[in-house]
Amino acid sequence: RKEVEQDPGPFNVPEGATVAFNCTYSNSASQSFFWYRQDCRKEPKLLMSVYSSGNEDGRFTAQLNRASQYISLLIRDSKLSDSATYLCVVNGFDYAGGTSYGKLTFGQGTILTVHP
Amino acid sequence: ETGVTQTPRHLVMGMTNKKSLKCEQHLGHNAMYWYKQSAKKPLELMFVYNFKEQTENNSVPSRFSPECPNSSHLFLHLHTLQPEDSALYLCASSQEATGLAPYEQYFGPGTRLTVT
Numbered sequence: 705r706k707e708v709e710q711d712p713g714p715f716n717v718p719e720g721a722t723v724a725f726n727c728t729y730s731n732s733a734s735q736s737f738f739w740y741r742q743d744c745r746k747e748p749k750l751l752m753s754v755y756s757s758g759n760e761d762g763r764f765t766a767q768l769n770r771a772s773q774y775i776s777l778l779i780r781d782s783k784l785s786d787s788a789t790y791l792c793v794v795n796g797f798d799y800a801g802g803t804s805y806g807k808l809t810f811g812q813g814t815i816l817t818v819h820p
Numbered sequence: 821e822t823g824v825t826q827t828p829r830h831l832v833m834g835m836t837n838k839k840s841l842k843c844e845q846h847l848g849h850n851a852m853y854w855y856k857q858s859a860k861k862p863l864e865l866m867f868v869y870n871f872k873e874q875t876e877n878n879s880v881p882s883r884f885s886p887e888c889p890n891s892s893h894l895f896l897h898l899h900t901l902q903p904e905d906s907a908l909y910l911c912a913s914s915q916e917a918t919g920l921a922p923y924e925q926y927f928g929p930g931t932r933l934t935v936t
Contacts (some may be wrong), residue, residue: 708862747930812861
């Protein structure tokens with residue numbers, strides 16, 4: 705099973721639509737979660753962190769279900785500028801030299817295209 | 821944005837060449853990372869430096885050699901690469917990479933490498 709799994713899409717939606725992306729993760733010890741956005745041929749940029757109680761930032765809502773190891777991102781009133789790849793990212797940890805350290809694991813990404 | 825810069829942005833090199841990628845972060849962070857992003861694949865973590873100490877070498881071939889002279893600078897030295905090493909190489913930084921720290925990472929624009 706992949707550490708972080710996303711539906712790759714693509715999702716093609718009209719402007720103004722509501723679209724939801726899902727993500728599952730395999731490591732139950734994971735502690736923090738993020739959604740990143742990556743535009744074509746650009747670097748990933750942090751969109752929002754995901755908190756246990758769910759959180760909202762404008763048109764974007766993120767949810768976390770620890771029991772099901774499931775994360776979601778909801779985009780309301782889609783804009784043309786929302787077209788991008790959305791990356792689900794999970795922070796776990798690994799060990800090296802007797803010390804634990806944090807590491808991010810990225811999903812493959814979900815492609816969203818918003819059309820007029 | 822100039823938080824994390826990378827040079828060069830594009831690089832074409834032959835299999836017998838030696839080149840270096842440079843990354844610099846201006847965010848006062850203590851952890852820096854190298855990632856590889858190939859087409860249609862998730863980001864692959866290559867190396868992690870936390871407080872200038874390398875904490876992860878994710879089974880990366882020795883033809884990739886990282887160097888972290890201080891917390892602000894990170895290099896990736898390349899030699900005798902293969903065509904399959906062609907990819908986008910991304911540098912990132914975070915506040916630190918200790919334990920379960922939920923620190924988000926900030927990416928540079930990447931170096932698009934083509935090995936001929």
